[in-house]
Amino acid sequence: MKILVAVKRVIDYAVKVRVKPNKSGVETSNVKMSMNPFCEIALEEALRIRESGAAKEVVAVTVGPAQCADTLRTALAMGADRAVHVDAGAAPVLPLSVAKILRALVQVEQPGLLILGKQAIDDDCNQTGQMVAGLLKWPQGTFASKVVLDKEKQVATVEREVDGGLETLCLDLPAVITTDLRLNQPRYATLPNIMKAKSKVIKKVTPEELNVEIKSDLEVVQVTEPPKRKAGVIISSVDELIDKLKNEVVSCNILNCK
Ligand code: AMP
Numbered sequence: 050m051k052i053l054v055a056v057k058r059v060i061d062y063a064v065k066v067r068v069k070p071n072k073s074g075v076e077t078s079n080v081k082m083s084m085n086p087f088c089e090i091a092l093e094e095a096l097r098i099r100e101s102g103a104a105k106e107v108v109a110v111t112v113g114p115a116q117c118a119d120t121l122r123t124a125l126a127m128g129a130d131r132a133v134h135v136d137a138g139a140a141p142v143l144p145l146s147v148a149k150i151l152r153a154l155v156q157v158e159q160p161g162l163l164i165l166g167k168q169a170i171d172d173d174c175n176q177t178g179q180m181v182a183g184l185l186k187w188p189q190g191t192f193a194s195k196v197v198l199d200k201e202k203q204v205a206t207v208e209r210e211v212d213g214g215l216e217t218l219c220l221d222l223p224a225v226i227t228t229d230l231r232l233n234q235p236r237y238a239t240l241p242n243i244m245k246a247k248s249k250v251i252k253k254v255t256p257e258e259l260n261v262e263i264k265s266d267l268e269v270v271q272v273t274e275p276p277k278r279k280a281g282v283i284i285s286s287v288d289e290l291i292d293k294l295k296n297e298v299v300s301c302n303i304l305n306c307k
Contacts, residue, residue, distance in 0.1 A: 050103065050104045050105060050160070050161035050162065050200070050222075051104065051105065051106045051107075051108060051158060051159065051160040051161060052095040052098060052099065052104045052106070052107050052108070052160055052161065052162045052163075052164060053108050053110060053151075053154065053155065053158055053160040053162070053163045053164070054088070054091050054092045054095045054107060054108070054109050054110070054124070054129070054163075054164045054165070055088065055091070055110055055111070055112075055147070055151055055163070055164075055165045055166075055177070056084050056085065056088040056089075056091070056092060056109050056110070056111050056120055056121070056124050056166075057084070057085040057088055057111060057112075057113070057120070057166070057169045057171075058082050058083070058084065058085070058111060058113055058116065058117045058119065058120040059082065059083065059084075059085045059169055059170055059171040060075070060077060060080055060081070060082060060083075060170075060171055061080075061081040061082060061083040062083070062086055062170055063081075064080055064081055068272050068273060068274050069272070072271045072272055072273060073269070073271075073272065074269065074272050075171075075272060082116070082119070082120075083120075083123075084120050084123050084124070085166050085169045085170055085171075086166070086170060086230075087165075087166025087167050087168060087169070087170070087227075087228055087229075087230070088165070088166040088169075089127075089235040090166065090228040090229075090230070090232050090233055090235055091164040091165055091166050091226075091227075091228045092107070092109060092124055092127055092128075092129065092164075092235065093127070093232075093233045093234070093235040093236060094164060094193075094196055094226075094228060094232055094233055095107045095129075095162075095164050096127065096128045096129075096236070097233065098162070098196070098198055099128075101198075102200075103198040103200045104161070104162070104198075106130045106131070107128070107129045107130050107131075108129065108130065108131045108132070108133060108158060108160070109121055109124035109125070109129040109131070109132045109133070110132070110133040110134075110135065110151070110154055111132075111133075111134055111135070112135040112137050112142050112146075112147050112150050112151075112256075113135075113136075113137055113142065114136070114137070114138060114139045115136065117134060117136075118134055118251055121133075121134055121251050122243075122246045122247065122249075122251075123238060123246075125245075125246035125249050125251075126238035126239075126242045126243040126245070126246035127235070127236060127238045127242070128236075128242070131252070132249070132251045132252065133154065133158075133251070133252045133253075133254065134251050134252065134253050134254075135150050135154070135254055135255070135256060135259070136253055136254070136255055137150075137255075137256055137263055140263070141265075142263055143174075143265050143267060144172075144174045144176040144177040144180055145176075145180055146256075146261065146263045146264070146265070147177050147181075148176075148177050148180035148181040148183075148184055149184065149261045150256055150259055150261050151163065151165075151177070151181045152181055152184045152185055153259035153260060153261055154259065155181075155185060155223075157259075160223065161203075161222045161223050162198075162205065162222060162223060162224060162225075162226065163181065163185075163187070163223070163224075163225045163226070164225075164226045164227075164228065165177055165178040165181070165225070165226075165227045165228070166178075166227060166228055167191060167192050167227040167228055167229055178191055178225055178226075178227035179191060179227075181225060182224075182225035185223075185225070187223055187224050187225050188218075188220040188221055188224045188225070189220070189224065189225040189226070189227070190205065190207030190209065190218050190220050190224065190225075190226045190227075191209065191226075191227045192209045192210060192227060192228075192229040193207045193208065193209055193226050193227065193228055193229055193232055194208050194209060194210050194215070194229050194231045194232055195207070195208035195232065196208075196226060196232065203221065203222045204219055204220065204221060204222065205219075205220045205222060205224055205226065206218070206219050206220075207219075207220060207226060209229070210229060210231070
């Protein structure tokens, strides 16, 4: 079985994001970019499934501009067998377009499993996995915190954290899985593997070659910084705390007071 893993290049999670002066988006020039943390978890899970013998090949795929090849090099250094770069140019590609591209790649690659992160930390959309599962009419296990594959029965058992506890789903393969934070701890790429990954070939395709038109019905009107948090106060006694909770916190908007 083959596993396709979608990995996205995003601003590194440790970078303090700055809004552009013209409010058209966030600053990405001269900013450290990395693989989206949930995509690292998705790739790690695919590698573990391959190492357990339940899959033969892990293919990493990304959609975006030329610089996204760096993210694929990281995926190859972590252990992916192959990488596909869908060069979509510099314009942002929204989840529905990514989902259509992934559907087209699934039709070419015929994987048994498509694994994505549950969300990309740049747009926080949390949509692509659900959309591609809908387009493919494949079963989906989103926010997976545990995945067990039964190769014989061609079934994936996915445990997901829901409000009331844990939900367990059985998915007939092929299926789509999106990964939550607690699924695993991704490995680091070793220096020798980073060096080896530099010489591996990354297959390049364009959305046109996959017969996908990239268009968007959404327009970003403005991006602004969140409001500054008010300074906290130190409370000297429990009575004072109770008084503040009764008279100040209750009367203001709970969300703003968090
Ligand atoms: P989102 O729906 O944008 O929050 O993204 C959820 C997941 O979809 C990510 O963690 C990736 O696995 C995948 N994804 C989204 N955008 C891309 C992209 N441009 N290239 C590759 N994978 C993507």
